[in-house]
Amino acid sequence: MAIVTFYNCDPKDAPKTTMPAHLGANAILTFRGKLLLEKRRDSDIWGLVGGGCKKWETGREAIAREAYEELGVRIPKDKFQKLDIYDNPGRIAAFRDGSIWRMVIVVYGYEFPEEPVLRISSESKELRFFSKEEIPGIEIAVTHADIVQDWFANGGKGSAHS
Numbered sequence: 001m002a003i004v005t006f007y008n009c010d011p012k013d014a015p016k017t018t019m020p021a022h023l024g025a026n027a028i029l030t031f032r033g034k035l036l037l038e039k040r041r042d043s044d045i046w047g048l049v050g051g052g053c054k055k056w057e058t059g060r061e062a063i064a065r066e067a068y069e070e071l072g073v074r075i076p077k078d079k080f081q082k083l084d085i086y087d088n089p090g091r092i093a094a095f096r097d098g099s100i101w102r103m104v105i106v107v108y109g110y111e112f113p114e115e116p117v118l119r120i121s122s123e124s125k126e127l128r129f130f131s132k133e134e135i136p137g138i139e140i141a142v143t144h145a146d147i148v149q150d151w152f153a154n155g156g157k158g159s160a161h162s
Contacts, residue, residue, distance in 0.1 A: 003030035003095060004096070006018060006043070006143040006147070007091075007092040007142065008092075009088060009090035009091075010142075011090065015094050016094070016100065018101045019037040019101045019102075021076045022052055022103050022104070023052065023053055023106070024050060024106070025060075025108060026107050027047055027048060027066070028083060028107060028110075030111050030156065031112040031115055031129055035152075036118075036129050036130075037049075037129075037138075038123070038124040040123065040141070041125050045140065046052060047143075049066060049070050049071060051066045057123045059108065060077040060079075060082075062153065063077070064080065065112060069134040071116070071118045072118060072121070073117030073119075075110055079106035080109065080110050081108055081110070084107045085146075085160070089102060099115050105147070107147055132152045
């Protein structure tokens with residue numbers, strides 16, 4: 001059984017939140033036009049690198065920390081470009097412990113200048129760069145799928161989200 005189940009604009013099936021809104025930071029990490037995704041251990045689906053901001057962290061501090069924790073790569077926080085904010089109220093994560101969060105996600109971008117040496121963390125099963133053509137063949141967390149789709153729809157130059 002998955003540790004977490006994600007919902008996005010699904011009022012019929014999404015449970016009511018039990019916790020305050022949660023600020024998350026996720027990254028569009030690319031190398032030569034391909035997008036880095038992680039196969040999540042908690043849900044066995046693909047997602048963007050990132051996670052929740054700690055109490056006194058900025059989004060850039062959080063994504064720099066998450067990149068190091070999940071990939072073993074140090075990227076200075078000022079190297080991340082803020083791309084967009086995804087704040088629709090239907091973006092929900094329901095955890096096995098019973099906590100249900102509304103997620104507000106700040107998306108940051110970073111292009112690796114050379115192919116990075118990545119380390120798989122305990123949160124991931126696999127790390128892989130995907131081309132636009134490979135994306136339809138994989139299952140992506142619904143809370144990240146629109147972000148990925150927007151990225152590729154805009155030619156990999158930022159978000160097409162409004």
